[in-house]
Amino acid sequence: MKYTEDEVKFIKKEIISIKSDILSSQERIEQTIRTQEEIIMDMINRFNNELLKHKSTMKEDMEKLKTQQDVLRISYTINEKKLMNKIDSSITKAITKHLDGKESEILMKIWINEFKEIFENFEKLKKLKPKEFSVRLNEISDILEVFKQKILGE
Amino acid sequence: MMVSEINIKLTILGQWGVGKTSIVNSFIGKDFPAMYIPTIGSNIARKEYKLTSNHIRLNIWDIGGQRSFNPLNPVFFSNLDSALLIFDLNNPKETLQEILKTYMKNLAQYSPECTTYLIGNKSDLIKPEDSEILLNNIRQYQIEGFPIIFVSAKTQDNISEAFSLVVFNFLKKIENESREKQFIGISKRFLESINKTQEDLEHIIINLEEIDPNTLHNKIIPTIIKKNVKTVESEVIPIREINDLTKIQELDVDKSLIKENIINAFKNNLSIISDLISDLKKAPIDSLISKIDKSLEDLSNLKKDFELKLDSILKLESSKHKS
Numbered sequence: 001m002k003y004t005e006d007e008v009k010f011i012k013k014e015i016i017s018i019k020s021d022i023l024s025s026q027e028r029i030e031q032t033i034r035t036q037e038e039i040i041m042d043m044i045n046r047f048n049n050e051l052l053k054h055k056s057t058m059k060e061d062m063e064k065l066k067t068q069q070d071v072l073r074i075s076y077t078i079n080e081k082k083l084m085n086k087i088d089s090s091i092t093k094a095i096t097k098h099l100d101g102k103e104s105e106i107l108m109k110i111w112i113n114e115f116k117e118i119f120e121n122f123e124k125l126k127k128l129k130p131k132e133f134s135v136r137l138n139e140i141s142d143i144l145e146v147f148k149q150k151i152l153g154e
Numbered sequence: 155m156m157v158s159e160i161n162i163k164l165t166i167l168g169q170w171g172v173g174k175t176s177i178v179n180s181f182i183g184k185d186f187p188a189m190y191i192p193t194i195g196s197n198i199a200r201k202e203y204k205l206t207s208n209h210i211r212l213n214i215w216d217i218g219g220q221r222s223f224n225p226l227n228p229v230f231f232s233n234l235d236s237a238l239l240i241f242d243l244n245n246p247k248e249t250l251q252e253i254l255k256t257y258m259k260n261l262a263q264y265s266p267e268c269t270t271y272l273i274g275n276k277s278d279l280i281k282p283e284d285s286e287i288l289l290n291n292i293r294q295y296q297i298e299g300f301p302i303i304f305v306s307a308k309t310q311d312n313i314s315e316a317f318s319l320v321v322f323n324f325l326k327k328i329e330n331e332s333r334e335k336q337f338i339g340i341s342k343r344f345l346e347s348i349n350k351t352q353e354d355l356e357h358i359i360i361n362l363e364e365i366d367p368n369t370l371h372n373k374i375i376p377t378i379i380k381k382n383v384k385t386v387e388s389e390v391i392p393i394r395e396i397n398d399l400t401k402i403q404e405l406d407v408d409k410s411l412i413k414e415n416i417i418n419a420f421k422n423n424l425s426i427i428s429d430l431i432s433d434l435k436k437a438p439i440d441s442l443i444s445k446i447d448k449s450l451e452d453l454s455n456l457k458k459d460f461e462l463k464l465d466s467i468l469k470l471e472s473s474k475h476k477s
Binding site (some may be wrong): 108118122123 | 415
């Protein structure tokens with residue numbers, strides 16, 4: 001089939017027009033992409049800037065927090081010690097108040113309990129070997145010495 | 155040279171208030187108390203005599219006479235070598251009756267071999283006009299066969315002689331009964347160590363058969379009074395029996411002094427156990443078992459005594475709160 005000259009001209013014209021459309025469309029798309037690229041880059045830059053800004057303040061805040069934590073830790077230690085001392089003195093006070101004038105009775109009572117044990121095991125001395133016998137007697141002497149000193153040292 | 159140890163267990167018995175503790179204190183050099191403080195349980199005192207080859211230890215168990223503190227506990231009467239039964243020359247009837255009625259029976263039952271002496275205390279208080287009544291009372295209640303000695307804990311008259319006589323007679327007894335070489339002449343060596351003769355010691359024994367009431371006062375009046383040496387006069391506070399320590403505030407007795415006395419006796423008894431243990435450490439192997447058995451009896455006594463003392467302190471404390 002053969003096209004007429006006019007038809008060829010028309011087709012050529014059409015092709016040129018399509019080409020032109022494509023070109024303009026391509027340009028438009030390219031422009032849009034570039035714009036979007038710029039926007040994104042701008043956002044990235046802003047983010048980077050913000051991040052940098054925050055990073056520096058965060059370091060400062062971290063330092064601040066660290067200092068505060070140290071202060072708190074020291075203060076806690078001091079307060080804990082103070083509290084422990086207070087508890088200690090309160091307990092001592094309460095015990096002293098409770099024991100006031102009764103130290104002798106308490107020592108006597110402790111000795112009686114200790115002595116009961118010594119007495120109950122005294123007969124067993126007969127069955128001990130000489131070395132064990134001597135060790136046991138020394139043990140009793142030591143216990144006695146402690147009580148003598150405590151009761152005498154009141 | 156081996157030095158052998160001789161332990162003498164002497165118990166002081168008698169009704170409350172007759173002066174048992176004062177006699178012991180006077181003997182061991184403690185001051186005469188300004189007021190009556192009852193003995194709770196038993197207090198143990200020691201007197202030691204060191205001879206060249208013997209070490210004599212007189213263990214004096216002073217037993218509280220207040221009935222509420224159980225003075226008739228059998229442990230106080232067992233294994234005694236000697237006993238001094240104390241009565242009050244100012245109140246002979248009641249205090250001798252008490253000896254006859256209670257202490258003699260227990261002594262005969264638990265320590266029949268023990269050498270016993272009747273000691274009349276407070277000779278400084280006897281008035282010449284009371285001599286005859288006193289003698290009659292003593293004759294009426296005299297326990298046959300026991301030497302009688304009059305002493306004064308306050309003026310210390312005849313005190314050291316009475317205790318020396320106890321030691322001397324004990325040594326004479328072991329000298330006669332034991333054939334061991336170490337005991338030969340021990341009583342004589344003892345007399346030399348205290349610078350006395352047998353006559354000096356036996357001179358203090360009162361012979362009721364021969365004594366004349368008219369001359370009794372001159373014989374028994376304490377030397378210190380004879381020489382007219384003034385003793386410190388203290389206010390006479392009537393002695394009272396204490397039945398319940400929780401009600402002590404009703405009596406005219408110093409509670410703090412009683413408490414102090416109990417604690418001191420407690421400490422003293424701890425030292426006695428220390429000595430007992432150190433004796434065991436030194437004991438020869440062949441006598442160890444019998445020593446342990448003997449120590450056990452003393453420990454049993456001391457255990458009860460510790461408990462009694464603590465109980466008494468608690469009662470005194472409870473009386474403090476009530477008052």
